[in-house]
Amino acid sequence: MLAALKARFGERCSTALAVREQHGRDESSFEVPPPAAVVFAESTGDVADAVRLAAEHDTPVIPFGVGSSLEGHLLAVQGGISIDVSRMDKVLAINAEDLTVTVQPGVTRKRLNEEIKSTGLFFPIDPGADATLGGMAATRASGTNAVRYGTMRENVLALEVVTASGEVIRTGTRAKKSSAGYDLTRLFVGSEGTLGVITEVTVRLYPLPEAISAAICSFPSIEGAVRTTIEMMQIGVPIARVELIDRNAVRMVNKHSKLDLREQPMLLMEFHGSPAGVQEQAELVQELASGHGGEAFEWATTPEERTRLWTARHNAYFAGIQSRPGCRAISTDTCVPISRLADCLLDSVREADESGLPYFLVGHVGDGNFHFGYLLDPNDPQERETAERLNHALVSRALSLGGTCTGEHGVGLHKMDFLVTEAGAGAVEMMRTIKRALDPRNIMNPGKIFSI
Known part of the structure; x- marks a missing residue:
């Protein structure tokens, strides 16, 4: 596999330890060995060729944008290669009259807004980090503006995706609505790289407010x-x-x-x-x-x-991380119906205060969505146990109040058990059925969302 990648990509396939380690961790607290190699893709054809080679050799593939995810989405838990799409950073088409724009997956949200500033339009989804549009679509991101403008689910109109076999498909159109067949766009939005690699994204734009x-x-x-x-x-x-x-x-x-x-x-x-x-x-x-x-x-x-x-x-x-030098954060999020926000949040604050573990709390509370960052010494098993206990109590409380285990971070590695509690065994098995149908070799970001 490595020989085939080197032959196809030359210096754009790296096995250097520093490069692999950079692509083998995100902002989560998990420690996992890095991928075996990193491929720097510069086109849809590059992604398709890399996935096709991976399929021939039954090698896992993990898409990588800027590494800002919080739930272990980027970790090579079953080995494999990382496909870095950050060099695919072109704004392909600005259709100001239709309030849409099409970009490659490595375009970041700040870069996009700079590019379209002269049109009098803006892209409102801001998950905090300067994430890539491909990563934001893959994790169904939202952020501070979601209370007014919605999440990536509502704002992605169309995608180009490289499937697990290396085939390139397109989903959706620039039209505002469609009744044509299965909604494959919504299927890939939020799939966390487990069904394919996103190589183009078409999103809605909005007029800048007066x-x-x-x-x-x-x-x-x-x-x-x-x-x-x-x-x-x-x-x-x-x-x-x-x-x-x-x-x-x-x-x-x-x-x-x-x-x-x-x-x-x-x-x-x-x-x-x-x-x-x-x-x-x-x-x-x-x-x-x-x-x-x-x-x-x-x-x-x-x-x-x-x-x-x-x-x-x-x-x-980052302010929280720097407040305790050497710490790692277990950052979690839940979302509840707005009428139950006080019930969920206030009890969770009380538990966190009683634990004695340093933490911070921020929330997109207009959506009923909030985040705790538990700051722990990574070398102290007791602190990790305390953080996980608080996280478990928080998510369980949100589920009991009709909420979800994750409002925007995604499932990744950290919320897999909670997904079964929230959706039910039957629904998760249906997700597995879809995964097996679209990725029969289980090479697309395996070990995330649910186990196979």
Whole structure:
């Protein structure tokens, strides 16, 4: 297999240990040996040839974008090769009149928005890290704007995919809707590389809002912030972003990003629309917040002020890691119906506080989605056990309240057992049936989502 790859790709097939190790870990806390080789693909043909060779030699294939996933998606748990698509970074077609754009999988979300800035449009999905569009589609990512604009599930219109046999197929079109056959696009979105390698993505774009205003509001307790959010969603305030940041996260972000935010639980919000509409939304939310102890309402109206605040929020994970040198984070997420958000979140905070383990909490709470980052010493088995116990209790609670084991991180390695609890053995077996039909040799990112 390695000889065949070297013959086809030359120096673009690397077996150097440093390169393999870079592609053999992500932001999860799992320790797994690296892949046997890394292929740097520069075209769909490269991906197809690499997968075809892998199929001939029964060798696992793991797609790689920028390595920002959190649940072990990129790890070579059964060996094999990593196909790095980061060099496939072209914006192929901007169709501004139709509000769509087609890109190669290695284009990152920030790069895409830079490319389309002159059109007056933007791509709203922002999972925090500057992830690639291919990786975002594969994990069904969302982020801070999902409460207004949806997730990758709603925003991917069409795909080009290399299947497990090395065949290139296309799913979907640029049309806004279709009733033609099975929805293969939705099948591949969220499949985490277990059914094929995404080599092109067509996504929706949106007009830049006429007016944007951001605000932060501090609360004496997390409960006040959560209750404000629930009321906001239930009365239908069309807010674009509403993020919860707990006291621990604020402290860590202040140190990391050189800010002086009040070290209390806070909501970080953004309003999109006409100037009058934005003002009306903001005044209504300020009234709701004051009813739950919200105070120190501060506005960020200039692009520079907004960017400063949102950059700090997006760096919360790295701020947490740096707050405890040498630590690793078990980062988990759940999502519950908005009416059950307080029940799930407040009990989980209480358990985390009682454990004594350092942690931080952030959440896209407008969606009922939140994240705990448990900061542990990787050489301390007891701390790892505590973190996993907290994670298990958190996810079990979310499932009991009608929620999901993962709102946006994906299943990967970490949530495999919970998938069976959430979906049921019959549904998971149906997923296995689809996997066997499309990947009979089980070479596409094996050992993720469920076992075969």
